Amino acid sequence: MSEHSITTIPSTPRLTDSALALIGCLVAVVLLFILAGPAAYAADKEYRHVAVAEPYLELRSGPGKGYPVFHVIDRGESVDIIKQRTDWYLVRNDRDIEGWVNRAEMELTLQPDGEQLSFQLSTQEEFTNAKWELGLLAGDFGGANSISLYGGYSLNPNVSIEAWGSQILGNSSNGWMASVNVVHEAWPDWRVSPFLTLGAGVIRTEPKSTIVQGEDRTDQLGHVGAGIRFYAGRRFILRAEFKSYVVFTSRDENEEVEEWKVGFGYFF
Amino acid sequence: MESRFRVLFLIVAMIGLSGCAATKNLFGFGPDETPPPMAEGPGQVVDPEVERREIKEARIDRENWEVGVFGGIMSVEDWQSNVSYGARLAYHLTEGFFVEGTVGRTETGKTSFEILSGGAELLTDDERILTYYNVNVGYNILPGEVFIGEGRAFNTNVYLIAGMGSTRFAGDDRFTVNFGAGYRFLMNDWMALHIDFRDHLFDIDVLGEEKTAHNLEGHLGFTMFF
Numbered sequence: 272m273s274e275h276s277i278t279t280i281p282s283t284p285r286l287t288d289s290a291l292a293l294i295g296c297l298v299a300v301v302l303l304f305i306l307a308g309p310a311a312y313a314a315d316k317e318y319r320h321v322a323v324a325e326p327y328l329e330l331r332s333g334p335g336k337g338y339p340v341f342h343v344i345d346r347g348e349s350v351d352i353i354k355q356r357t358d359w360y361l362v363r364n365d366r367d368i369e370g371w372v373n374r375a376e377m378e379l380t381l382q383p384d385g386e387q388l389s390f391q392l393s394t395q396e397e398f399t400n401a402k403w404e405l406g407l408l409a410g411d412f413g414g415a416n417s418i419s420l421y422g423g424y425s426l427n428p429n430v431s432i433e434a435w436g437s438q439i440l441g442n443s444s445n446g447w448m449a450s451v452n453v454v455h456e457a458w459p460d461w462r463v464s465p466f467l468t469l470g471a472g473v474i475r476t477e478p479k480s481t482i483v484q485g486e487d488r489t490d491q492l493g494h495v496g497a498g499i500r501f502y503a504g505r506r507f508i509l510r511a512e513f514k515s516y517v518v519f520t521s522r523d524e525n526e527e528v529e530e531w532k533v534g535f536g537y538f539f
Numbered sequence: 540m541e542s543r544f545r546v547l548f549l550i551v552a553m554i555g556l557s558g559c560a561a562t563k564n565l566f567g568f569g570p571d572e573t574p575p576p577m578a579e580g581p582g583q584v585v586d587p588e589v590e591r592r593e594i595k596e597a598r599i600d601r602e603n604w605e606v607g608v609f610g611g612i613m614s615v616e617d618w619q620s621n622v623s624y625g626a627r628l629a630y631h632l633t634e635g636f637f638v639e640g641t642v643g644r645t646e647t648g649k650t651s652f653e654i655l656s657g658g659a660e661l662l663t664d665d666e667r668i669l670t671y672y673n674v675n676v677g678y679n680i681l682p683g684e685v686f687i688g689e690g691r692a693f694n695t696n697v698y699l700i701a702g703m704g705s706t707r708f709a710g711d712d713r714f715t716v717n718f719g720a721g722y723r724f725l726m727n728d729w730m731a732l733h734i735d736f737r738d739h740l741f742d743i744d745v746l747g748e749e750k751t752a753h754n755l756e757g758h759l760g761f762t763m764f765f
């Protein structure tokens with residue numbers, strides 16, 4: 272058993288250091304918010320001012336359907352919109368009473384010039400034309416578990432380029448993979464939009480520490496794939512795909528790996 | 540080696556061609572598609588001077604992100620319970636659903652075997668440090684309010700989370716599934732306290748045979764919406 276500790280991969284400190292650095296950064300950000308946040312908020316911010324056009328506007332005690340209505344603002348009165356969280360808006364009236372109003376009611380209020388408010392909502396059209404996309408998928412990579420993060424940039428509605436980073440966690444080995452690929456969507460205006468993809472990258476394989484033989488190696492790879500993007504509403508898409516990889520190993524034979532994964536993305 | 544270059548070249552060529560073929564207007568090279576001139580409507584006498592002003596959501600302070608830190612205790616199966624700490628970032632999709640990413644770390648102790656045998660060390664000091672990340676989907680299953688005294692009410696949520704990630708422990712990265720429940724107590728519009736209980740499951744074979752280890756973690760956290 273004592274052999275085990277000798278044959279382990281010695282790269283542990285690097286990751287723990289980076290994890291620590293990440294935590295450190297987040298703590299710093301949090302502290303910054305605590306110190307600077309209230310001051311920034313206190314600065315006289317100009318809030319959007321709207322008038323109640325319907326017979327009344329119901330203020331709830333929290334941003335959710337279940338929270339009770341505790342105050343009603345009559346027609347003609349006006350409110351400031353302080354902030355938004357998901358589909359709820361925190362508003363404040365002249366007497367400093369604050370409460371949450373849902374989007375549907377908020378859209379019935381009027382601006383000072385008498386125009387109705389219109390909140391720009393994301394639509395399927397934006398899904399088709401969005402430039403940037405970020406997402407996370409998980410699935411199976413040749414029998415191992417894979418977790419992937421990707422970022423994409425749309426050159427036009429049909430074609431986009433994507434960069435992927437994946438962690439692969441298997442029974443006998445682990446690994447990292449980075450790849451770049453081109454995605455082609457034939458019908459980008461469909462709500463369920465199928466796509467084809469083609470790309471190349473590198474994969475690093477690290478045999479598990481309990482396996483004595485085997486060494487770390489880095490190989491190039493190429494892949495083809497197909498999948499679907501489904502517009503789930505707002506700025507979210509659900510995505511499922513299959514990719515077939517050819518890993519150009521330094522051995523006599525190339526290795527072929529099949530991968531499928533599902534996940535979600537966010538476009539902006 | 541030669542075949543590798545050939546395949547790579549083919550891939551590069553295919554990427555290039557598929558990109559070019561599908562993107563007539565890419566980089567503005569394609570034929571200009573000027574829209575046909577609008578026919579003048581004969582019936583339009585008065586030009587409506589209504590200018591529809593759209594409120595861009597960006598002009599209202601959107602607070603869907605939640606960031607924070609936590610600290611607590613994590614029990615790593617066979618390796619004792621120790622102090623754990625970490626950070627979290629969440630994005631609220633709707634009033635019910637959110638997605639969340641967490642990173643955490645704990646320094647584990649010794650197994651009973653290591654203590655009883657008096658000196659046999661199974662892991663090095665570095666390998667005893669457990670770090671994890673995971674990505675979860677959460678749902679606010681019990682939103683509510685609590686009252687402190689007569690004049691104070693605070694919003695709260697009991698939520699469930701489940702997700703997956705990776706744990707680095709005993710020299711390997713291990714695929715990890717985790718699930719749990721938490722309680723969010725909002726002190727005001729943008730600050731919250733959390734109490735969380737989670738179970739991290741991963742396979743480990745350091746003690747002779749492969750088994751799925753349950754690693755329970757309980758922690759207290761502080762977050763802010765932005």
